[in-house]
Amino acid sequence: MPLPRVLSGVQPTGNLHLGNYLGAVRNWAAGQDQYENYFCVVDLHAMTVPHDPKNLAAHSYTVAALYLACGIDPHKSTIFIQSHICAHSELAWLLNCITPLNWLERMIQFKEKALKQGEDVGVGLLDYPVLMAADILLYQADQVPVGQDQKQHLELTRDIAQRFNFLFADPEQPVLKIPEPMIPQAGARVMSLTDGTSKMSKSDPSDMSRINLLDPPDLIEKKIKRCKTDPVRGLWFDDPERPECHNLLTLYQVLSGRPKAEVAEAVREMGWGQFKPLLTETLVEHLRPIQTRFAEVMDEPAYLESILAAGRSRAEAVAQTTLGAVRAAMGLSRPL
Ligand code: TYM
Numbered sequence: 001m002p003l004p005r006v007l008s009g010v011q012p013t014g015n016l017h018l019g020n021y022l023g024a025v026r027n028w029a030a031g032q033d034q035y036e037n038y039f040c041v042v043d044l045h046a047m048t049v050p051h052d053p054k055n056l057a058a059h060s061y062t063v064a065a066l067y068l069a070c071g072i073d074p075h076k077s078t079i080f081i082q083s084h085i086c087a088h089s090e091l092a093w094l095l096n097c098i099t100p101l102n103w104l105e106r107m108i109q110f111k112e113k114a115l116k117q118g119e120d121v122g123v124g125l126l127d128y129p130v131l132m133a134a135d136i137l138l139y140q141a142d143q144v145p146v147g148q149d150q151k152q153h154l155e156l157t158r159d160i161a162q163r164f165n166f167l168f169a170d171p172e173q174p175v176l177k178i179p180e181p182m183i184p185q186a187g188a189r190v191m192s193l194t195d196g197t198s199k200m201s202k203s204d205p206s207d208m209s210r211i212n213l214l215d216p217p218d219l220i221e222k223k224i225k226r227c228k229t230d231p232v233r234g235l236w237f238d239d240p241e242r243p244e245c246h247n248l249l250t251l252y253q254v255l256s257g258r259p260k261a262e263v264a265e266a267v268r269e270m271g272w273g274q275f276k277p278l279l280t281e282t283l284v285e286h287l288r289p290i291q292t293r294f295a296e297v298m299d300e301p302a303y304l305e306s307i308l309a310a311g312r313s314r315a316e317a318v319a320q321t322t323l324g325a326v327r328a329a330m331g332l333s334r335p336l
Pocket of ligand 1: 007008009010011012018019020021022023024042045131132135136144145146147148149150153187188189190191199200201
C-alpha cells in the first residue's frame with residue numbers, strides 16, 4: 001500500500017515564528033514516517049503583498065534551511081521551492097478559469113489583508129487561494145497539515161477540485177483528489193504575545209508580538225517578560241476572559257510535551273512571576289537545537305542547494321503528471 005501523501009508550505013517572509021512551527025512545520029516533521037511528504041517554500045505567494053526583490057531568494061533559502069533545522073528529513077520528504085516548478089502557475093491559471101469570483105471574495109484572509117492595503121490591493125492577493133489549491137491538487141495530496149487559519153482555503157481547494165471533476169472528469173475516474181485538512185489539536189492557533197485575541201503573525205508590525213524561531217535567548221526572555229498578562233492569581237486553561245493565560249499555558253504545554261491535565265495541575269497556584277521564567281526556559285531549550293542546526297545548514301550552501309535540486313526534480317515529475325491530465329481533461333492540445 002502506498003503511503004498517503006501530504007503537501008504543505010510556508011511563505012518565505014523572512015523568519016518563521018512559533019505559530020508557523022506549532023501549527024505546521026513541527027507536525028510535518030513528526031508525521032514524516034506515516035506519509036509520503038512534499039513540503040514547499042511558497043515564494044509565489046509571498047509576492048501577493050508588496051515584497052522586496054532583494055530579499056525574496058534569500059528568504060526562500062532561509063525557510064528551506066529552517067525546514068531542515070526543524071527536523072524535516074530530506075530522505076523522507078521532498079523539499080522544494082514553489083516557483084521552481086512552473087506547473088504551479090500553470091495549474092493556477094487553469095483553475096482560475098473555473099473558479100467563481102465570489103468564492104474568492106468571501107475569503108476572510110483576503111478581506112483582512114485587502115483592508116490593510118487599501119487601494120494598492122493586487123489581483124494576486126484575491127487569487128492567492130487558487131494558487132494554493134494548485135499547489136495541493138498538483139500533488140494529489142490526501143492530507144494538508146496546516147494551522148487553523150488555512151482551514152477556509154482548504155475548503156475552497158476541495159470545492160475547486162470537486163467542481164473541476166464535475167465539469168471535466170468521468171465520475172468514476174476523477175482527475176483531482178479531494179484533500180483533507182490536517183489541523184493539530186493544540187497549537188493550531190498561536191496567539192500574539194501582546195494581544196491574546198489576535199493571531200501571532202509575520203505581518204504584525206511589532207516584533208514583540210511573536211517569538212521567531214531564530215530569536216536569541218536574551219530576546220526570548222525580554223519578549224516573555226514584557227508579554228501581556230493579567231493581574232489574576234493562579235493560572236488555568238480555557239477561560240475566555242483570560243485569552244493570554246490560555247495562550248501562554250498552551251505554548252508551555254506543547255513545547256514541554258506534558259499532558260494538559262498535568263500542566264493544569266502544576267500551574268494552578270502559580271503567579272506570572274513564577275510561570276514566565278519556566279516558559280522562557282522551555283522555549284530557549286526547545287529552540288536551541290533548531291538554531292544550532294540552522295547555522296550548520298546555512299554554513300553549507302552547496303548541501304542545501306543539492307537538497308532543493310533533488311526535491312525539485314522529484315516534485316516536478318509528480319506535478320507534470322497531474323498537469324498533463326488536467327490539460328487533457330480541459331481539452332488543450334498536446335504540446336508538439
Ligand atoms: P503562512 O505562510 O501564513 O503560514 C504557514 C503555516 O503556519 C500556520 N500558521 C499558524 N499556525 C498556528 N498559529 C498561528 N498563529 C499561525 N500562523 C501561521 C499556517 O496555518 C500555515 O500552515 N497560504 C499558506 C501557505 C500555502 C500553503 C499551500 C499551505 C501556500 N500553498 C499549500 C498548505 C498547502 C500561508 O500563507 O501560510
